[in-house]
């Protein structure tokens with residue numbers, strides 16, 4: 066029997082493209098480029114956590130944990146929210162441990178949206194949110210964050226909300242812009258959620274990577290938001306363990322109930338021994354988090370100096386570990402051509418700005434650098450970028 070083209074491709078995946086970030090990583094390997102594309106550290110995970118993971122395997126935490134998360138890990142998560150934000154979270158009814166923030170987000174969207182519902186998403190956005198919305202049948206409504214400070218126009222945000230709005234997805238500190246949403250901005254978002262009976266789904270994976278006195282505020286701590294928020298977080302970035310795939314969702318019991326059911330069918334559970342190691346991670350002293358932010362601040366200064374010397378116009382991040390840059394000065398037709406040129410000629414890989422926008426033209430003048438890297442890696446990238454700057458200035462003569 067002959068197959069019709071596309072018979073075995075579902076409509077909901079029809080406009081999915083391969084993740085540009087992963088494609089860039091492959092090209093980077095092929096050309097031996099320094100990889101400042103994908104947001105994963107090239108330095109070691111803290112020894113204490115590696116030891117905790119080894120111990121958990123030896124002590125035989127090797128079978129399924131409770132599907133919504135091992136009890137001691139959920140208790141450690143609840144203790145964290147009490148300690149940092151003064152919020153009481155019930156580990157028995159309000160926490161679901163998932164395979165990273167990635168599963169946490171898609172499980173949450175699948176749990177709360179019906180086909181035809183709308184989900185408001187700020188753009189530029191972390192590239193999973195668009196496909197996440199589509200997989201769950203929801204229609205994304207994008208609202209721009211505008212440089213240089215990546216603020217939003219309150220009227221534009223209000224106009225994106227309507228009777229079909231089920232949720233807004235918000236990532237703070239933000240990838241790719243480095244924006245940290247202020248209390249005032251979050252209050253405005255919270256007001257709209259209440260007015261339009263919508264949820265705030267927040268991705269807070271960079272909560273501890275903050276600069277210049279910026280403060281992270283979980284929207285669920287704002288008045289009227291405790292039962293209207295779904296908080297997504299993960300061990301990946303705070304503990305430099307992106308490969309462990311352990312994250313969690315905090316939400317009111319009625320929401321958690323559905324999220325847990327979806328999670329169970331999606332993945333059953335996150336790695337049991339790594340949840341056990343997670344208990345150790347979440348019990349690290351406050352000094353760990355201070356050091357984490359200080360180390361990233363030093364890396365941020367190092368990369369900003371390198372980029373500015375090489376001719377990039379930088380948007381200074383206030384959180385997370387990325388720098389969005391304006392490449393207008395280099396005279397390339399678009400970001401993708403520029404990134405290929407950088408990989409092939411200078412040997413530095415970055416992510417084209419267009420991969421963070423629904424309409425690629427909106428990101429055509431930007432590229433994103435990631436700086437969760439060893440100082441040697443950042444230094445080597447600096448040397449290579451100087452070459453790029455010299456070749457660009459020769460070309461323009």
Ligand SMILES: Cc1ncc(COP(=O)(O)O)c(C=O)c1O
Pocket residue numbers: 104164165166167168191236240268270298299300301307310311312
């Ligand atoms: C904003 C944001 N959310 C989620 C993720 C993925 O998180 P996880 O590794 O916990 O699945 C990333 C990774 O870069 C990210 O930047």
